[in-house]
Amino acid sequence: MTPLPAAALEPDLPVLYSFRRCPYAIRARLAIAASGLTCALREVDLRNKPQALLDTSPKGTVPVLITLDGRVLDQSLDIMLWALKQHDPERWLAPETGSIESMQTLIAQCDGDFKQHLDRYKYPDRYKDTKIGERKDLGAQTSQAAGAKFLLQLNARLAIGGYLFGCRAAWADMAIAPFVRQFADTDREWFDRQPWPRLLHWLSAWQSSDLFKRTMDKYPPWISGDVGTRFP
Helix, strand or coil: CCCCCHHHCCCCCCEEEECCCCHHHHHHHHHHHHHCCCEEEEECCCCCCCHHHHHHCCCCCCCEEECCCCCEECCHHHHHHHHHHHCCCCCCCCCCCCCHHHHHHHHHHHHHHHHHHHHHHHCHHHCCCCEECCEECCCHHHHHHHHHHHHHHHHHHHHHHCECCECCCCHHHHHHHHHHHHHHHHCHHHHHCCCCHHHHHHHHHHHHCHHHHHHCCCCCECCCCCCCEEEC
16 A cells, blocks of 8 residues: 555545456455445556556556545555445455355465466466466366356355355355456356356346446546546
8 A cells, every 4th residue: 555645645535446358356346336435436457557647656557546545556455445344235245154254264365376266267377387386278168167166156155045155145246247247248158058057147136236337337448637537
């Protein structure tokens, strides 16, 4: 968390740098929308990153949130927790079963091994000469199969109550769903044929929800000098 000069802040709203299709940015927007908070959203072109984003967070990835007190949050899970700890009307941080720590463990599996396999499945040409640990990457089909193992584990969890930690959505559902969506859309015909009916229902219900639709509204590209677009 890096302080930002007060003069750089919009006086009324936190500022969120985002990119509509990025799963990390989707999870951040989900939490902000669910919390009832509002921010000034700045939709960026990742192929032409604005200098203001780079000045705020040199790593140049989204999402990045600038709070009203000048803190910079450039990790999606930190942004989710920032929003939900202020207001959590759907009780995402109080799952019916398990705990915040158990949700963190499952999210870490998603963000770790599963995300590596997802990237190699979706963008095989980028990773053809790379390794996962000590193993050489063997291509999209191998990564598809490896990622599917995690999805089968999710399907088994969903059999208990319909969600990952009980009978209602929690933080883990909303943090993981954007990445499952990206995996599914890589080859939707194949994905829909797999033996994970509960996962298919869970993903479909999430994508049909009003919250997801609000989160995926299209916004014009941000122009330097503008405050941003009010979200949600």
